[in-house]
Amino acid sequence: MNNTKRTIFESAIKVFSKNGYSGATMDAIAADAGVAKGTLYYHFKSKEEIFKYIVQEGMNVLKEKIESDSKNVNNSLDKIKILCKVQWGLVYESRDFIKVIMSQLWGQEIRQLELRKCIRSYIIYIQDYLKEAMDDGSIKKCNLSFLAYTLFGTVCSVAVYELMNEDKKDLDDMIENLMSYILNGIKVEKENKI
Amino acid sequence: MNNTKRTIFESAIKVFSKNGYSGATMDAIAADAGVAKGTLYYHFKSKEEIFKYIVQEGMNVLKEKIESDSKNVNNSLDKIKILCKVQWGLVYESRDFIKVIMSQLWGQEIRQLELRKCIRSYIIYIQDYLKEAMDDGSIKKCNLSFLAYTLFGTVCSVAVYELMNEDKKDLDDMIENLMSYILNGIKVEKENKI
Amino acid sequence: MNNTKRTIFESAIKVFSKNGYSGATMDAIAADAGVAKGTLYYHFKSKEEIFKYIVQEGMNVLKEKIESDSKNVNNSLDKIKILCKVQWGLVYESRDFIKVIMSQLWGQEIRQLELRKCIRSYIIYIQDYLKEAMDDGSIKKCNLSFLAYTLFGTVCSVAVYELMNEDKKDLDDMIENLMSYILNGIKVEKENKI
Amino acid sequence: MNNTKRTIFESAIKVFSKNGYSGATMDAIAADAGVAKGTLYYHFKSKEEIFKYIVQEGMNVLKEKIESDSKNVNNSLDKIKILCKVQWGLVYESRDFIKVIMSQLWGQEIRQLELRKCIRSYIIYIQDYLKEAMDDGSIKKCNLSFLAYTLFGTVCSVAVYELMNEDKKDLDDMIENLMSYILNGIKVEKENKI
DNA sequence: AATGAATGAGTCTTCATTCAT
DNA sequence: CATGAATGAAGACTCATTCAT
Structure with missing residues (x-):
């Protein structure tokens, strides 16, 4: 797991924990990770995948x-x-x-x-x-x-x-x-x- | 609980059971109950209320x-x-x-x-x-x-x-x-x- | 103007004044007047008419x-x-x-x-x-x-x-x-x- | 104000002018601007915001x-x-x-x-x-x-x-x-x- | 005269996903 | 690798109006 992917991974845990699965938006994960939304899709196929x-x-x-x-x-x-x-x-x-x-x-x-x-x-x-x-x-x-x-x-x-x-x-x-x-x-x- | 309300109530259980809370749409509940969508809102304030x-x-x-x-x-x-x-x-x-x-x-x-x-x-x-x-x-x-x-x-x-x-x-x-x-x-x- | 009509008339003024035209609902007018919604339509053709x-x-x-x-x-x-x-x-x-x-x-x-x-x-x-x-x-x-x-x-x-x-x-x-x-x-x- | 935002801005003026605030729909603004409805919300938080x-x-x-x-x-x-x-x-x-x-x-x-x-x-x-x-x-x-x-x-x-x-x-x-x-x-x- | 249950078209808004750069 | 503008399908909810009683 390279660095960006790990950052996303950790932000995702944070955001899922705070808002639940449906409540967590890709926007929020991207924002927390400090990357563009598109980047999430570079590292993961979908929200479910994350x-x-x-x-x-x-x-x-x-x-x-x-x-x-x-x-x-x-x-x-x-x-x-x-x-x-x-x-x-x-x-x-x-x-x-x-x-x-x-x-x-x-x-x-x-x-x-x-x-x-x-x-x-x-x-x-x-x-x-x-x-x-x-x-x-x-x-x-x-x-x-x-x-x-x-x-x-x-x-x-x-x-x-x-x-x-x-x-x-x-x-x-x-x-x-x-x-x-x-x-x-x-x-x-x-x-x-x- | 009058008749229409009971019908909605039962349809809601059915639809929630089948699709989960988020997956259940008011449209689906109304369709199953055989009433118009507005009727749901006549009897219940919101989806959460149901x-x-x-x-x-x-x-x-x-x-x-x-x-x-x-x-x-x-x-x-x-x-x-x-x-x-x-x-x-x-x-x-x-x-x-x-x-x-x-x-x-x-x-x-x-x-x-x-x-x-x-x-x-x-x-x-x-x-x-x-x-x-x-x-x-x-x-x-x-x-x-x-x-x-x-x-x-x-x-x-x-x-x-x-x-x-x-x-x-x-x-x-x-x-x-x-x-x-x-x-x-x-x-x-x-x-x-x- | 008979009594019910006048009651509606006055409630309508009150409700329009408080909420504006679009903000005023027929429900609110009926509630304020203490009559059923259908009664509004007995005395007035429509909201615009009122x-x-x-x-x-x-x-x-x-x-x-x-x-x-x-x-x-x-x-x-x-x-x-x-x-x-x-x-x-x-x-x-x-x-x-x-x-x-x-x-x-x-x-x-x-x-x-x-x-x-x-x-x-x-x-x-x-x-x-x-x-x-x-x-x-x-x-x-x-x-x-x-x-x-x-x-x-x-x-x-x-x-x-x-x-x-x-x-x-x-x-x-x-x-x-x-x-x-x-x-x-x-x-x-x-x-x-x- | 970038190009898309300006287009929306101008369409909004047009649509508001023609239909008033409530009469103007986000659909109409999007259609006039030639963008998807979601695009409006990418550039503006809400209708009120526009x-x-x-x-x-x-x-x-x-x-x-x-x-x-x-x-x-x-x-x-x-x-x-x-x-x-x-x-x-x-x-x-x-x-x-x-x-x-x-x-x-x-x-x-x-x-x-x-x-x-x-x-x-x-x-x-x-x-x-x-x-x-x-x-x-x-x-x-x-x-x-x-x-x-x-x-x-x-x-x-x-x-x-x-x-x-x-x-x-x-x-x-x-x-x-x-x-x-x-x-x-x-x-x-x-x-x-x- | 009055009721109130039922309607359904109409709206705003959300958000995962795509793609050209 | 990374971006972020653009998408559009989907969904909850509102409310004037109707009509059988």
Whole structure:
């Protein structure tokens, strides 16, 4: 990615984050990047293309971080914990852009179908982590695919929580809570109460 | 709601579901409803107004169903189970419109802010159910508000799952799974294994 | 003019005055009058018709007042003074509606052509007063028609002054000044200075 | 002002003159200019913006002409005569657009408020000429501001006369008459008749 | 006499994209 | 590589008028 392209890329993230996908205009991106509008089309085929590009880059960053953070961890359950923390942390750090992603997840436009393809591939990626833990008995046996979706679902939950509570709660606190729900559930085990 | 207004209302749901909020045009809604475009504006102030109206109606239907379904249930944990089932069921039945809701949850437009207000009020509604169960020791003590968000987050999870798996899985199956994760968690309790 | 029609008539003046001709909607007039929109069309053929009706009524009021105020005056110059005062007074009192008249004087729409016809007839009416004064030597001999236009022009001047100086100046003061300009001019007569 | 912008500018004057402000559509202006509608919005922010632009340009032309025509005149009264002639001449030459101005002078829309600001600044400009003449005793002492308004009022008078008498009278004749009224008044001085 | 639901032609405005330079 | 003027399709919304009741 040469310099101009990177500038556009970063301005696009900024503008998408601030205005959402439809709200972001090519004019605004060009203005923020300090280039002419035509230049955007020199580096990207279309507005959708820019979006797709950002998503893919983001996905790569996410996976790389998960991998690097869990490199020296052997316990399969701990690996899942790390995966969760990294993905929730990204939601936290890039909250504004994540909102755009969330809003674009649902339609039938090309960019939206492509976005879903990306997400799907990430969910399969999650499955590998879960399978390992299921195989070695760290987590209960159950429908692997559905469990992976559930884990990704927590990303949505975190994003919604972020969205609704502008007064920033401590991330670590939230992680703690959520992790506990996921691992142990919310129900009190009556038989253990004796 | 008189007849014409109801016709428009239903056409709007249909068109929004098919095309998303921005993709839905007033022309399309009018055409589907079989009325002139001006008629839309006779009954609703704007496109946003139609959307808002649908959301509020939907919210009412949801709460009413939760209430009626849990009318004869006394156990607080069972009440929560019913709440979950009803909300997930709605996501399942109205999946297309729910996608529109999900996509509109995130921005700063007026309709989006109002939508969030609706959701917030629903989450507070959930809290009441959770508080009861927490008070009588059915579920673990924890941050009530955050737990309510988590429960609402499962709606997102279900919606994402619906979105990604067009090949319809059995609803009951999904409910079963998800309920189990929420209540019991996914982790195997090592100490109990002895 | 029956009661409903008069109510509409008065509401129309109010609404036209507040919003101008285009800015005034039939909805607003109906709302102000407390009748249904259809009722407007029962009493008047169209929006233009209402406007025309108001203008004609206003014209009648103006002429009647001039006549009644100058009934007991014999001096032709004094009659002109009275005519001026009455017309300026009307501009002063009904300033908001006069602005609407002024704005509608200029186009090619039917109501505008009709309005000009009304004004033209008023200017001819002015001419009679001027002719009398010219015939008996009270005012200088000159192009009668053009002079009548000039006198009507002062109505515009007053209206503009009203428009631009929201801080109300004393009407009598203004009348005094303007009358002096018209009768005596603004130039200092050098030869009289000796 | 580059070429396209000038073309649009001139077409706008034409279309406004023919149809008035509301009657003029952006479509019509674009068609007359031979450009796409979007091009209008590339060069001007809105319809109101075009109007404002034309008004300001016109104002500049008017002041420049007054200045250049009175450059070599020293007599303050003659300067006023020139000012009048120039302003009346402009009304005569651009009669159709002046009608639009006149119709737009009266409301509360932004363009109308701005227009009045322009006119106000022109009236202050007139005051300077009057002050000079008043100071050196060429014209009678009186309320300077009101006199300036009166002089501007003659512009309205001329415009009305133009409007009502489509059969073009000689401009010079009209100027002659009006100037005489302004300077000397219309009354016969009885005491000089002996 | 009065109503008010329904109409639909008419307008301004937006914005992704193109292309000659 | 980069520009920025030009495009034109598309869409939300307004409002005078009609007409069945």
